[in-house]
Amino acid sequence: MQTFLRRLGTFLLGFLCGFDRLRFRGSKRQLCYPNGIVGFLQHRGIAFRDFKPYALDVTESLFQAIEPPAKQAGIYRYLNSNHLSPEETALAIAAEHGKTQGLVAVLGRVEPCQTIEFRRDASGWWTPYLKSGAKCLHYYHYYLDPDFGLRYTRMQSWFPFTMHQGINGRDWLARQMTKAGLGYVQKENCFTWVEDFEAAQRLLDQQLTTAWPALLENWAVQSNPLEKTFLGKPVSYYWTVQEGEYATDLVFRTPEDLQRLYPAWIHQAYALLQSGNLLRYLNYRLRADGRPRANDTIDLKTTVKEFMEGTCVRHRVQGNLLKMYNKMGNVLRVETMLTDVTHFKVFRRTEGEEGVQRYLRLRKGVADLHRRAEVSQGINERYIGALATVEEKKPLGEVAAGLGKRQRWKGRSVRALNPLSESDVALLEAVNRGEFMLHGLRNQDVRRLLFADPAAEDPAEEKRRSAQVTRWLRLLRAHGLLAKIPKTHRYQVTEKGRTTINALLAARRANTKQLLEAA
Numbered sequence: 449m450q451t452f453l454r455r456l457g458t459f460l461l462g463f464l465c466g467f468d469r470l471r472f473r474g475s476k477r478q479l480c481y482p483n484g485i486v487g488f489l490q491h492r493g494i495a496f497r498d499f500k501p502y503a504l505d506v507t508e509s510l511f512q513a514i515e516p517p518a519k520q521a522g523i524y525r526y527l528n529s530n531h532l533s534p535e536e537t538a539l540a541i542a543a544e545h546g547k548t549q550g551l552v553a554v555l556g557r558v559e560p561c562q563t564i565e566f567r568r569d570a571s572g573w574w575t576p577y578l579k580s581g582a583k584c585l586h587y588y589h590y591y592l593d594p595d596f597g598l599r600y601t602r603m604q605s606w607f608p609f610t611m612h613q614g615i616n617g618r619d620w621l622a623r624q625m626t627k628a629g630l631g632y633v634q635k636e637n638c639f640t641w642v643e644d645f646e647a648a649q650r651l652l653d654q655q656l657t658t659a660w661p662a663l664l665e666n667w668a669v670q671s672n673p674l675e676k677t678f679l680g681k682p683v684s685y686y687w688t689v690q691e692g693e694y695a696t697d698l699v700f701r702t703p704e705d706l707q708r709l710y711p712a713w714i715h716q717a718y719a720l721l722q723s724g725n726l727l728r729y730l731n732y733r734l735r736a737d738g739r740p741r742a743n744d745t746i747d748l749k750t751t752v753k754e755f756m757e758g759t760c761v762r763h764r765v766q767g768n769l770l771k772m773y774n775k776m777g778n779v780l781r782v783e784t785m786l787t788d789v790t791h792f793k794v795f796r797r798t799e800g801e802e803g804v805q806r807y808l809r810l811r812k813g814v815a816d817l818h819r820r821a822e823v824s825q826g827i828n829e830r831y832i833g834a835l836a837t838v839e840e841k842k843p844l845g846e847v848a849a850g851l852g853k854r855q856r857w858k859g860r861s862v863r864a865l866n867p868l869s870e871s872d873v874a875l876l877e878a879v880n881r882g883e884f885m886l887h888g889l890r891n892q893d894v895r896r897l898l899f900a901d902p903a904a905e906d907p908a909e910e911k912r913r914s915a916q917v918t919r920w921l922r923l924l925r926a927h928g929l930l931a932k933i934p935k936t937h938r939y940q941v942t943e944k945g946r947t948t949i950n951a952l953l954a955a956r957r958a959n960t961k962q963l964l965e966a967a
Contacts, residue, residue, distance in 0.1 A: 449829040451943060452698075452836035456709075461699045462645025465825055466652035467617035468637060468695040468783065472664055472814065474685035479608030482576040485564050492680055496574035499566045506678055507585075507605050513674050514587055518554035523547075527557040534600070538590035548592060555588040564607045582606075589671040596620045601671040611668055611685060617655060618695075624651040635776040638697055645699075656821055660814035661687055688812040694824030695783040696832065703777035710759070710774050713835050714752060717761040717772055726750075728881065729830040730765055731792060731823065770831060782831055784824040794819045836946070848948055850927065857926035865927055867952045874898060875920055879930060879941055880949045888938035891917045 453460070478484040489495075494502050518524035523541055527534065538553035545552070563582045566574045584606040591599050597619025602612040618637045625632050628651065631643035642648045664687045669675045676682050700706040726748065727734055749764045758774035769785040786792075792810035810816050810823070851865040866872050878897040879889060894917045921939060924930035929945030932938075941949065 449696075449832055451946065452832050454943065455836050459700050459705045459709075461701055462642060463699065464621075464639065464642070464645065464649060464652060464695075464697045465828070466621065466649075466655060466695070467821065468693040469614070469616055469691065470689065470693075471612055471614045471691040472660075473688045473690040474611040474613065474664065474668060475688070476608050476610075476683045477686050478683055479564065480610075482564070482578070485576050485607070488683070496566050496576070497568075499574075503607050506607075509674060509678050510587075510605050510672070513678075514554065514672070515556070523552065524554045524556070527555055530557075530559075534588050535590070535598070538588070538600070539598075542590075542592065549594055550591060551589060552592050553588070553590040555590070556585055557588070558583050559586045561586070561604050561606070561610065562608075587671070591670075595623055597623055599667075601667060603668075603672060611671075612690065613664055613667055617652070620655060621648065621652055624654070638695075638775050638779050638781065640699065640776050640778055642699070656818045660817065664814070687814045689814060689817060689820065690812075691785060691787065692817070692820060692824070693783055693785045694821060694828065695781050696825070696828040698780040698782075698832070700778040700780065706774055706778055706780055710780070713772065713780075714759060714761055716835060717750075717763075725834070725881065726763055726765065726770070729827050729834075730768060730770065731827070732765075733791070770827060772831070772835075782828045784827045786820060786824060789820070789823075792823055848952060851948070855926040857922060862923055862926040865923065867956075873953075873956065875924070876929075876949045876952065879924065879939075880946070880953070884941070888933050888936070888940040890938055891921065894920065 449463075478488055486496075489499060515524060522545065525537055525541065527537065534555050534557070537555060542548070542552035561582055561584050563579050563584065564576055565579050566576050568574050584604060587603050587605060589601045589603075593599050596615050599613065599615040602614075604610045616637060618634070618639070622632065622634050622639075625642070625648055628647065630647055632639050632648070633641040639648075665685060668685060672678075727746065732746065746766055747764070748766075751762050751764075753760050753762070755773075760771060760773035763770040767788045769783075769787075771781075771783045771785075773781055773783075775781055789810045789812060793807040794810045794816055795805055795807055796816070797805050798808065810819060848867065851867065853864055855862045855864075867876075875894075875898065878894055881897075884893070891914055895913050898917070899913055921930060924945070925932070925939075928942060929948060930939050931942050933940055
């Protein structure tokens with residue numbers, strides 16, 4: 449991000465980093481697996497054979513508590529098609545009744561779900577099982593919240609009564625800024641101008657301090673008046689983040705500046721960003737050659753699509769999404785949505801245990817939402833950092849000027865670089881890898897990448913290789929492509945180095961026709 453701001457900051461009004469769309473999933477965990485439902489029924493003295501009549505009675509009680517009051521208020525609609533948008537229908541109902549706050553619509557629609565059922569086996573014993581692909585009625589409640597904007601709940605009307613809740617972080621921010629007296633211009637779910645971007649960012653950061661379990665439980669009770677009583681004894685929800693879009697918005701001063709730069713970024717994102725770099729941006733651990741580890745099968749797909757709002761570059765990696773698109777003329781948005789978080793780590797205690805904290809798997813639960821934001825922001829920044837190297841008005845010959853000449857470095861003569869030499873190209877590709885963008889690289893990192901057998905057992909050979917890499921690093925420092933990080937043994941590619949290396953590598957990958965067209 450800092451590289452982008454140094455190079456292109458003069459074109460920007462400011463930037464905002466925070467969650468856009470958030471969808472939470474509430475699961476009554478005791479009711480979501482066979483042994484749990486067995487214990488639930490036994491505790492309440494309900495025979496397994498009577499589960500279905502009992503479940504029908506519970507669903508009927510929900511029906512009576514939700515539908516008649518909504519129909520009486522004129523805000524209930526049954527949606528008989530999946531092509532009807534619940535949000536658009538809810539806003540139409542709100543406009544029809546002139547509602548600007550509170551509950552504005554209650555919608556019903558039959559949708560797929562996972563349910564619990566009991567089946568009688570050959571021995572006559574009733575056995576619970578999870579049934580996927582079933583369908584049941586779902587209730588949507590839409591609210592115009594004075595603090596959060598438009599939000600909704602979606603509740604399954606059959607066991608295990610799974611609930612989803614959705615909000616929009618940018619609508620939430622708009623109401624925060626209104627209360628704080630900050631001026632802004634909002635178009636759809638982004639801001640094309642903000643009076644004070646730093647103050648707005650502080651408000652976005654405050655969103656991460658929300659006490660989510662209590663807030664979501666309160667909203668669940670608001671949508672289901674029988675939440676505390678319809679199962680006899682309350683069964684609380686466990687809240688997870690089903691979808692969390694974390695967006696970094698770069699707001700340009702004029703649409704013309706973004707329109708001039710964006711085509712080159714599309715080309716960079718689609719054609720030049722190698723799959724290995726994309727995987728590193730998303731924190732995947734790879735082998736030295738940039739390929740996934742032997743036990744990992746990673747599905748990666750990049751697409752470019754044109755929409756009314758602009759052009760979207762979408763990278764899908766294992767169900768996770770990394771997107772870039774231009775919005776509302778002057779907003780560049782880079783957005784990460786994590787659905788598979790199994791390879792991310794967080795420093796925490798084991799759930800249900802007291803003791804020393806350690807690095808454990810990132811949970812989908814709302815307890816780790818702040819860490820999810822940090823991970824997503826890191827992904828966005830690495831991606832934006834790669835874009836920062838694209839904008840270069842100088843011809844390639846001028847960018848690479850001086851590389852073909854000997855240089856003086858601390859009183860010693862250093863050879864020229866040859867961009868057509870396989871060994872020099874391998875060196876440039878090694879130091880330019882995405883994994884080194886944030887924390888820099890070390891001598892041993894380069895050895896691991898450039899030698900076929902990085903784990904040489906001969907100490908003398910290892911020493912020789914280390915000395916060779918030291919000379920290579922000195923070569924890059926002499927040409928201004930690499931700089932040492934003070935008080936460390938790490939090196940960072942300079943701004944000049946990032947521009948020069950990317951330009952040279954792009955030229956090597958371009959075919960003759962593309963080069964002639966550029967000329």
